[in-house]
Amino acid sequence: MTTSSIDSIIEDFELLDNWDDRYRYLIELGRKLPPFPEEQRGDATKVQGCASQVWLVSRTTTGGEGPRLSFVGDSDAHIVRGLIAILLALYSDRAAGDILATDPGAVFARIGLKDHLTPQRSNGLRSMVERIRADALQALATSVN
Numbered sequence: 180m181t182t183s184s185i186d187s188i189i190e191d192f193e194l195l196d197n198w199d200d201r202y203r204y205l206i207e208l209g210r211k212l213p214p215f216p217e218e219q220r221g222d223a224t225k226v227q228g229c230a231s232q233v234w235l236v237s238r239t240t241t242g243g244e245g246p247r248l249s250f251v252g253d254s255d256a257h258i259v260r261g262l263i264a265i266l267l268a269l270y271s272d273r274a275a276g277d278i279l280a281t282d283p284g285a286v287f288a289r290i291g292l293k294d295h296l297t298p299q300r301s302n303g304l305r306s307m308v309e310r311i312r313a314d315a316l317q318a319l320a321t322s323v324n
Contacts, residue, residue, distance in 0.1 A: 185265070188290070189289060198295055204261075205265075208265065209257055209258070212263065215251060230299040233307060234252060236251050237249070237314040244276075246275045247273065248270070250311065251267075252267060258300065262303075269283060275319045283308050
């Protein structure tokens, strides 16, 4: 199973007229996430600040343009798994500098999620983005040393 590209996710959201369909699509994106390793479900990988259980693991590789990060994630909540799928499409397998330069708010505003998430989910989403950005900063700091 391959994850969807962020461009195809945005296009699919724009084709859906009502929010019931968009939420169903979001849940479907979450169902397509690759299985999350059971041994990775722990305090070290848990994202703090999320009302749901959320785990996020990054892997860093080094290439010509510096460190690249790839991510896997999971949640015990269907809609949150969909949000993770969107974040993975947006950030995974990208250079650390590109991750830091990407504005997730613009993507979520474009697909309308920004206005249709509960405050708790918005806070959780922000916590996931902060974790991804922190991992990118750490990868950059480590590559300089």
